[in-house]
Amino acid sequence: MDNRRKKLIKTSVRDSIKKLVDHARDAYKKKQPARSKRYVKMAFDLLKKHKIKLPKELKNSFCRKCFLIWIPNKTIKVTYDKRNHYLRINCECGYSKRI
Numbered sequence: 001m002d003n004r005r006k007k008l009i010k011t012s013v014r015d016s017i018k019k020l021v022d023h024a025r026d027a028y029k030k031k032q033p034a035r036s037k038r039y040v041k042m043a044f045d046l047l048k049k050h051k052i053k054l055p056k057e058l059k060n061s062f063c064r065k066c067f068l069i070w071i072p073n074k075t076i077k078v079t080y081d082k083r084n085h086y087l088r089i090n091c092e093c094g095y096s097k098r099i
């Protein structure tokens with residue numbers, strides 16, 4: 001497979017991931033958390049399979065431990081570490097990530 005083709009596939013996979021994350025967010029808003037997680041998991045599987053690097057806003061949009069969609073002040077708490085000057089995401093499952 002040549003490079004251009006590879007790039008094309010990655011671009012379309014990235015698009016699918018973005019859509020899945022959007023679906024997951026919608027499902028969560030419609031109070032369908034199980035469905036939402038399923039979408040996130042699908043997105044994450046694609047991500048792993050194609051070894052795709054995500055833009056920051058997508059990378060910080062779901063939990064890779066419990067597949068929860070991250071919605072600030074809803075599913076996650078974002079705290080600011082004053083001493084070290086960074087933001088930290090705290091997921092429901094206990095996973096936390098520095099952003």
Ligand SMILES: [Zn+2]
Binds near residue numbers: 065067094
């Ligand atoms: Zn989590």
